[in-house]
Amino acid sequence: MQAALFFALLVLQGGGVVWHDVHAFGVEGKAWKGTKAPFDRLPAKAEAKVRKAVWDLSRDSAGMCVRFATDATAIHVRWKLTKKRLAMSQMPATGVSGVDLYVRHEGQWRWLAVGWPEFPVSSARLVAHLAKTQRQYLLYLPLYNGVSSVEIGVPSDAKIEKGKAPKHKPIVFYGTSITHGACASRPGMAHPAIVGRRLGYPIVNLGFSGNGRLETEVAELMAEVDAAVYILDCCPNLSGDEAGKRLGPCVRALRAKHPATPILVVEDRTYPSSFLVSHLRKRNSENRKSLRAAFDVLVTAGQKNLHYLRGEELLGVDGDDTVDGSHPTDLGFQRQAAAFLRVLRGILPR
């Protein structure tokens, strides 16, 4: 009798919502098991290996997502953030610290709902009034904040289970703030996420804001992940000299363990104000020249399965697709995803 009363109170308190830790379903985009905290992007051992800035940024949950299947008529999410700063001046809190829900519908991933963050614990009913039909869902975690726990809540009469995961090896992105997700309005709109949805591949996001610097210690960590493709997209955080000097060691660090896996080398996106601001035009030009020369050296030296994406293909020609002259908006990310998809479709096995 007492137990029944206690249970009734519990359900009442939770509004009839039963909460499930997402570890029950698995966290995609997390490439290592031995992490210091449950949603870290790099393994615990990396703390002694990479620069502090890289380590600190690796604790953001960028690129992580959870696949689940449920017949729930409503879906709730509760997530605990690690950082108080919910937003950036040029990126909204929904992208920095929010969660983003997609659903499989007629053979495609369709956006369904976003979760607005609060510090430290956010709890949101993402969607309600759904027909009681089993569906596949994909929940993206915050791009520029960390999470210490994530739970999915469904009504007590709902079934919920692990979702169908892609069978492919992941596409591993190593990059800058742009790869990290600045400045998407929601986590699902960063280009690695769009690429993953469109291709049906898992992705691993190793974007480190301001600190994607083609470092061999990061490449050595990447090489621990058995990837479908490795993407090296660090130019915006490097001078021309650095871009040229660092490409070779990074590629060789990957090749030491993966002699044949495709590697995609990406130039820096065109600064949209570079048509008037000459030092930005110069920076684009020097970075590209230097990266291309280093790439050609690798090819000439016999490296196989190296691919190249030109920077001028990444954004549009109207100059209107960044928020600040550097970071894509959702418009820029959609265009950038299209550029990656064009080249990746030629690289990935059919």
Add this chain to the structure above:
Amino acid sequence: MQAALFFALLVLQGGGVVWHDVHAFGVEGKAWKGTKAPFDRLPAKAEAKVRKAVWDLSRDSAGMCVRFATDATAIHVRWKLTKKRLAMSQMPATGVSGVDLYVRHEGQWRWLAVGWPEFPVSSARLVAHLAKTQRQYLLYLPLYNGVSSVEIGVPSDAKIEKGKAPKHKPIVFYGTSITHGACASRPGMAHPAIVGRRLGYPIVNLGFSGNGRLETEVAELMAEVDAAVYILDCCPNLSGDEAGKRLGPCVRALRAKHPATPILVVEDRTYPSSFLVSHLRKRNSENRKSLRAAFDVLVTAGQKNLHYLRGEELLGVDGDDTVDGSHPTDLGFQRQAAAFLRVLRGILPR
């Protein structure tokens, strides 16, 4: 001697920047002279006429811009905000409270720089290292904040003057939060701003977040503005019944003073989650049915030069162009602007 020293100190303090109040160049998008504060969107007399929510929202500078011409090698902006809340959860501070600079280049408006806001006074060097060439500029003011002063700063050796203004009558938009600009990343990316740049028309933005309700008192105020086109785009803030009932009185209020000016009636955009969430699908369907019926009654009654834009044309088919299931991101605004441009190009004189 003392005066020279004083002047030298002044220039030193200002870093050699000379500041110009934008009223020297004129404020476009402000349709009334008799305003309570210098950047209000409605005249002072409206305070006694419209609901308080509409009045309060009319004090945001949405849609206002300043045209100037200068040969300055650097452009600074200083603006004083009226509201402390710089951002919204799903819209970044750059869009809510920032300023946005475009430049005329090869016959087109090209984005150049954004100004990040601070409260109460923001001061930003938007761009530097420009060649010393006379150019036309367009500076957009904050979308969801008010300004009490705006100044443009240029180096003391620069010439600066009023820019070339479009000779057309303005396109007057009356709408909801979407017209108001939620959730553009920068003021220049709200669809009325894009439409204005692309057509070369001044625009007047009468978007009132959550309060664009096809009210006759607002239509009567709109009728005081001699417009190229009046746009009525309030459906998202109305029930189906209201949309139908209120269209006629609004159109008649405009027609009382402007018997022949084109009026464009716009349906509500499709909710991107409506494919699964039936009450949103129902809301879209009822609003459209009701608005269309009221529109057809007006046409049957002999009203001329009425035009109609269908809601399903406003956003894309991928469902990825809003941040929150209602408000467009820059991706959504670009698509929405394209939809408006298609219909406006058929309406405006060639």
